[in-house]
Amino acid sequence: MLAALAAVLVVGLAAAGVAVVQPGPVAGWLGEAPATPDGAADPSEPPPPPVLTAAGTAAPAPTPDGIRAALTPLINGSILGNEVNISVVDPAGGEVLYEAGQETPTVPASTTKLVTAATVLAARGPAYRIATRVVAGANPGEVVIVGAGDPTLAVNGTGWYPGAGRLDRLAGQVKTALGGTRPTKVIVDGSLFPGPELEPAWDSDIPTGGFGAVITALMTDGARINPKDPGRAQARYADPDIAAGRLFAEQLGLPASAVRKGQAPAGATGTASPAAGASPGAGPPAAGAELGRVESPPVIRLVEFMLENSDNVVGEALARQVALARNKPASFEGAAAAMDEVVAELGLPANEIDVFDGSGLSRSNRITPSGLTDLLTLAAKGSRPELGDLFPGLPVGAWSGSLSERFDRSDGAEPTTAGAGAVRAKTGTLSGVHAIAGMVTTVDGRLLTFAVLANKVPDSVSIDRARLELDRIAAALAACGCR
Structure with missing residues (x-):
């Protein structure tokens, strides 16, 4: 079915020599690859009809x-x-x-x-991706999750947005990078977005009506409390950044009390290799060293x-x-x-x-x-x-x-x-x-x-x-x- 949809001509401008042929919305398109169905397609199954009317190559113009x-x-x-x-x-x-x-x-x-x-x-x-990073804090065991404005960040594989970066995978990278150092505290750095969190001309019910939220640099699932809710209007966290920090702490095996707001150490870098981990006896990573990162789907x-x-x-x-x-x-x-x-x-x-x-x-x-x-x-x-x-x-x-x-x-x-x-x-x-x-x-x-x-x-x-x-x-x- 996805292959058939991909063949649909969406819009065209033959007179201008241009055609836009990308289908949509298709959840697997340029995101996670769609699962391959078991077995071959039934040849007796008629092809699906086009879902969009194609623009003709020499269509007469209206007046x-x-x-x-x-x-x-x-x-x-x-x-x-x-x-x-x-x-x-x-x-x-x-x-x-x-x-x-x-x-x-x-x-x-x-x-x-x-x-x-x-x-x-x-x-x-179209190809740009937003990276959510974790860096080492100023003290051993402190990790800083740095919000970069990815609203699609998921907790695990049941997130709202297909192909999103995941906190469980980020936590796994951090544990590997820390080696023998046990994480003890999660600091949430949302300083990339200086505020305000609400636009002054928004209607008063925007943050509570289910179709919007306060805007923070770190959040999961568009600030939705329950990403499994299939409806369009869902309850949202009042403090999406702290909520995301607590969900990340949970993935690290830490209680909610271990989370606070703060900022990454000055000059935080992306020089550490989370896949390699800390070598035995090497001590904790330097303050500001990158411990892990996950990325959003591309801008498109x-x-x-x-x-x-x-x-x-x-x-x-x-x-x-x-x-x-x-x-x-x-x-x-x-x-x-x-x-x-x-x-x-x-x-x-x-x-x-x-x-x-x-x-x-x-x-x-x-x-x-x-x-x-x-x-x-x-x-x-x-x-x-x-x-x-x-x-x-x-x-x-x-x-x-x-x-x-x-x-x-x-x-x-x-x-x-x-x-x-x-x-x-x-x-x-x-x-x-x-x-x-x-x-x-x-x-x-x-x-x-x-x-x-x-x-x-x-x-x-x-x-x-x-x-x-x-x-x-x-x-x-x-x-x-x-x-």
């Missing part, structure tokens, strides 16, 4: 008049309120097909994660985790990687400044993209619809190939992530089923704010970029109803040749 005719009936008198800002672009030729408030700064909610994805892919590169997989299920904690961690790559403080403010810097370097309209966090939870964020379609068009054209790596993580209509249960219904009004497999997009939701931005393939096979941001949705409109209205707009683009 502005055609797009206007398809969308106007849905937008006039929409229940989404009087501030629905839209941009639709044909990225092959760069033609703007529909505009309505396209340059209006709008609260983007989680469509902000498209900016986070693009900037971290540009700043760190972290971006996929973030986009597929709108993981807010991973979004904040990736924003801080942009800050670190640009030698700025790994804080909300430093990350925002670094992201703005990279946006400008990419040639995107910096005055149309103004972010204060990486997740989109901040109500201070402002992005225009045309800013999002410009970003998506740049990613699709191939002039910055690393940006194309944001596409595998984008949810697909009626198939994956936050769109897995959308684009599959009709209630007698405008149906949404045309968007199934044809829409690949990031969604966004805050109270009163609903958004969707991504790619859609028309019935003729033409690929379009689009963004719909609604900022003043009445309180009387339910979340489900607002999402259905957005889906109808995207489905209308999928259903028509719009010529």
Whole structure:
């Protein structure tokens, strides 16, 4: 099945000479290798149907008049309120097909994660991995676990994120490196993230509502208390760094009382060889010597985790990687400044993209619809190939992530089923704010970029109803040749 999915053409821009062919989400893709099934595939089994509509090599382009005719009936008198800002672009030729408030700064909610994805892919590169290290403390038996901002770090093999680095393996390295020295204390160094731990414009229920957490440099499983919980909204640790330190101490056979916050010795290095261990009679490792390290999945997989299920904690961690790559403080403010810097370097309209966090939870964020379609068009054209790596993580209509249960219904009004497999997009939701931005393939096979941001949705409109209205707009683009 994975091999079949890997053959699916996700999005293409034949006119521009570019195709993005990576599938997603596939848990084993560029992470841990998928298990090989026992036995050969049944040759009588028909191949699975494609889950995405392929973009044709010579698909006719829609016209502005055609797009206007398809969308106007849905937008006039929409229940989404009087501030629905839209941009639709044909990225092959760069033609703007529909505009309505396209340059209006709008609260983007989680469509902000498209900016986070693009900037971290540009700043760190798709292959970069975040290393969590343990170094020797100032006193014999002290070990310092140094948080580097990996939100996927797992305790063992049952973590939330596939292919994550693991504390049990890190503890094994440390025991080997210490040789005959018994660990007695775990010091948690989270100084890489200077704080604050919450963005000032976040809603008050963010750290306790199950979709976010306080942001620290060391945490396990995105700060989830129970990573085995399959739901989307899980309880999170109030102090993720201390919780991670205690879980690490447990792997070393130490009690929770052996854990405290602190910092690694000045000049801590990575010169020790944890695989070799301490030689007999050599004494304890020097203060600051590296005792072990584990690494996150590559950035391309972290971006996929973030986009597929709108993981807010991973979004904040990736924003801080942009800050670190640009030698700025790994804080909300430093990350925002670094992201703005990279946006400008990419040639995107910096005055149309103004972010204060990486997740989109901040109500201070402002992005225009045309800013999002410009970003998506740049990613699709191939002039910055690393940006194309944001596409595998984008949810697909009626198939994956936050769109897995959308684009599959009709209630007698405008149906949404045309968007199934044809829409690949990031969604966004805050109270009163609903958004969707991504790619859609028309019935003729033409690929379009689009963004719909609604900022003043009445309180009387339910979340489900607002999402259905957005889906109808995207489905209308999928259903028509719009010529």
